Structure formats: structure tokens, C-alpha cells
Amino acid sequence: MIEYLPRSKHHAELHLTQFGREDCTPGHYFGPAVRNHYLLHYILGGEGIFEVGGKRYRLGKGQGFLIIPDVVTHYQADAVNPWSYCWFGFNGTLAEFLLKQAGLTMASPILHYDRDDMIDQYLQLMIESREFPKSRETRLTGLLYLMLSSLAESGPLTLPNPQESQAEIYAEKVKDFIELNYAQKITVEDIAQYIGLNRSYLCSLFKQRTKTSIQHYLIQYRIRKACEMMENAELSIGDISRSVGYNDPLLFSKVFKKVKGVSPKRYRTEGKITSHSTS
Structure with a gap:
């Protein structure tokens, strides 16, 4: 399933553009291509590869990958044990900063999160947000913040800039x-x-x-x-x-x-x- 969301007029700092979940067929792929927003995939099961910047990563359950706007990427499900994943597309002036807090950058695009099933739960809550049409946009933005905060909390320790005393x-x-x-x-x-x-x-x-x-x-x-x-x-x-x-x-x-x-x-x-x- 996939749900596309309208452009946010009220949450310029951070807003969802789409989210979804898919059980991929063997060898299913996308790209090489670019996106115009951030796209975070989280693997629920199975395996596949992700390629960006001349590097190839083989990934499985509890891992994920970040696609950065205007950067060429390619990803493909395994031919024998294809992955299932959920994804979250988003944008905003705070997106890059919040992703950096979670240790996700162009140089480090791979996510590691196997402490619980919270990411899958956030997806479910986003789906259920349809029950709140008047406040849905704000609810979705709040869930995205909560998800990114969970990733930041479990991510690598952010060290101070060595140039700062x-x-x-x-x-x-x-x-x-x-x-x-x-x-x-x-x-x-x-x-x-x-x-x-x-x-x-x-x-x-x-x-x-x-x-x-x-x-x-x-x-x-x-x-x-x-x-x-x-x-x-x-x-x-x-x-x-x-x-x-x-x-x-x-x-x-x-x-x-x-x-x-x-x-x-x-x-x-x-x-x-x-x-x-x-x-």
C-alpha cells in the first residue's frame, strides 16, 4: 500500500509527502533514479541491495536506507529472499538536521534499528490517522517527529565538532x-x-x-x-x-x-x- 499526501502549507519545517509498505517480488527494483524528497526505507524482513555514490550495501531485517533528494540511487530485492519494507517520504527545513541527529547523512545512509517494532507501529498509526480528518496533517507531522526522535535516540553518539572548543x-x-x-x-x-x-x-x-x-x-x-x-x-x-x-x-x-x-x-x-x- 502507498498513500500520497498533499503539499503541507502549515508545516514547512517537517512534513510527510508519502508513506507505504510493500512485500516485494523477487528481484523487484527501482532506479537508478533520483527523488525530490527524503525517502527512508525500513526493512521488515528479507534481503536486498542498496546502491548510492558508487557503494553497494546488502541489507536485511532491522536495517534501512536513506534516499537524499537529487541523489542517484538504486535498490533491488533479493532474488531468493526478497525484502518487505515500509517507507516514509518527507521534506522540510528541519529534515536534514533531524536525520543527522539519527546519524543518517549522504556519507552514512544506512539505518540500524532492531531494538523494537516501533517503526512499524508508527506506520500503523499513520494509516489510522485517517480517522482524524480535521487534525490529520498535524497528527502525521507529530508521528514523523516521534519516529525520527526514536531513531536519534538509538543512533550513534553525535560527537562535537572538533573545531569547537x-x-x-x-x-x-x-x-x-x-x-x-x-x-x-x-x-x-x-x-x-x-x-x-x-x-x-x-x-x-x-x-x-x-x-x-x-x-x-x-x-x-x-x-x-x-x-x-x-x-x-x-x-x-x-x-x-x-x-x-x-x-x-x-x-x-x-x-x-x-x-x-x-x-x-x-x-x-x-x-x-x-x-x-x-x-
Whole structure:
């Protein structure tokens, strides 16, 4: 069986284009040819070959292969023990990234997944999604995300880019945490616990990479967001204060003036005064 799906207008990041399942006849083949979307085959039983980039892979149950858009591939069922497989066609701006998380790339197109029958179960759930016509597109997208997350969890460990230093990796994690949680009453200790490093060691790595302290970066980020919020006339200074992690408006005004050189009220009324920034 095969089901083709309409172009998604709402899920540009990731969306299914088709899915299906087939018990192949002996010697059944496709290609050499190219596809215009990602196509992931998972072998449920039997054997066959997959060819791409001048390489040939003999594959069987619990394995699979990835076809990348615009890349010539050829695959063929075994003449004696032909394979049965299911497949998932998809596309989207996040597709390549999610596949890389699962260890699937042009250089490494072979899937190994024999821990359970979840892939077959996801296919069945996709078929059953016909029972939910109003929300089917979203349901199918969610199932595709879940399937790719299962593959990523069971895939090879993704090693950091050797060009990235440990200081750079942890510094980015600190920045990400602050950008997501600056509105909360977070501390440097909270950040260290989240990342899983000793507070002093993390502070040292961050300063090595950014030439500033975590606390200073947090304050600067909060004040920068506060300045952006000043554009919204419906927000009071108190609203802005609480929105950037300061429940005490007086403390917020003190910190703001230290960073910008003027009070929040004056900054707003006099229109983005160019002011000094303290370290």
C-alpha cells in the first residue's frame, strides 16, 4: 500500500509527502533514479541491495536506507529472499538536521534499528490517522517527529565538532539558557546545575570564551530586552521589570541606570538616549 499526501502549507519545517509498505517480488527494483524528497526505507524482513555514490550495501531485517533528494540511487530485492519494507517520504527545513541527529547523512545512509517494532507501529498509526480528518496533517507531522526522535535516540553518539572548543560549546549552552529563561528569577548556580558543571568551572570557561562573566551577560541581556519592551507604550515600567526577571521595580531601576546611565523612565521619555554601559 502507498498513500500520497498533499503539499503541507502549515508545516514547512517537517512534513510527510508519502508513506507505504510493500512485500516485494523477487528481484523487484527501482532506479537508478533520483527523488525530490527524503525517502527512508525500513526493512521488515528479507534481503536486498542498496546502491548510492558508487557503494553497494546488502541489507536485511532491522536495517534501512536513506534516499537524499537529487541523489542517484538504486535498490533491488533479493532474488531468493526478497525484502518487505515500509517507507516514509518527507521534506522540510528541519529534515536534514533531524536525520543527522539519527546519524543518517549522504556519507552514512544506512539505518540500524532492531531494538523494537516501533517503526512499524508508527506506520500503523499513520494509516489510522485517517480517522482524524480535521487534525490529520498535524497528527502525521507529530508521528514523523516521534519516529525520527526514536531513531536519534538509538543512533550513534553525535560527537562535537572538533573545531569547537569545550569553552565554546558550554558558552553557547549558557547563552541559550539565558535567552530562554531570562524572564525567570534565575541565578548563575541555576545555570550551572542545568548544564551539569561546577559553578566556578563553568564561570571560568564562559569568561575564557566571551571575555565577560555569566552574571554580567545575564544583566546585559535582561536590560537589552527591557529596552526593546520600552517601545510598547502599553507596558508600564513595572510590567517590563517583571518581564525581564526583576520582581522589584526599584532594583530593576537601579540596575538599569547602572547599565544605561539613566533611569528607565528617562530612557523611555527621552527616546533611547545613547548612554554608557558599565562592566
